[in-house]
Amino acid sequence: MSKRDFILVGAIIFIAAAIYIVNRVVIQKPADTVEVTVDGKQYTTLPLSEDTEITIEGVNGGTNHLSIKAGYAQVVEASCPDKLCVHQKSIHYNGEKIICLPNKVLVEVISGNKSSVDAVAN
């Protein structure tokens, strides 16, 4: 490996750390609302404080089973072949999300004030 390779690796780690810190400081606060989007359109909104279970109908007849328990939201079952959404960890902090690409389902937890920018302004 040449010297420039090390500079490259250093730069990548630096950028990753910078983005991570920004995310952590700006976005990560416990959320209170679960927002479900299908194909970019709003599907439903649920409070994170109430334990519930719903089945989300994604595109092309695909389904994702969403469970909200003790302030954490998680996709517990899905019709998609890869099950990436099921393997993702449960979400709790503002801005965290679970995505199911085949069904175009996006589950996001937010704190009342929608975007992180607003949260900072407050």
Add this chain to the structure above:
Amino acid sequence: MARKTSRYGVLIALAFILSYIEVLIPINLGVPGVKLGLANLVVFIALYIEGWKGALAISLTRIVLVGFTFSNMFSMIYSVAGGMLSFILMALCKKYKLFSKVGISIVGGVSHNIGQIIVVAFVVNNADMFYYLPVLLVAGAVTGALIGLLGAIVLERLTKVL
């Protein structure tokens, strides 16, 4: 010509099989899109022994074949974005001799992930996808370095034979 055709055939077959093997090795970091990038090993090697045109042909053929065999149209768009961005950047870095082999492979791994996350951000209409970027950057650098080290060893032996 016959030699060239057979070499391309072998490389495409290899890339195809490596893509399949990759599906069998699940890496779960809680972030979608993290994978070893084994198929990139072939594109990387092709870049050195066949030049950029050959590598481009092999990369695209692999994506189309794998897309039709193991996944769907959507996954294919996703692969094309990652595959092409990584190919272009690797080819440029090689042309201008910016990095060593390992460095070029790192560029490939990282840009592959960036290309994919850009498509994801478009599809789910959500720019916040970049939330996953730090993990994808580091994962791309690690897998890229591994593929680059492996690729350098393979190339050293291959060039003696070819």
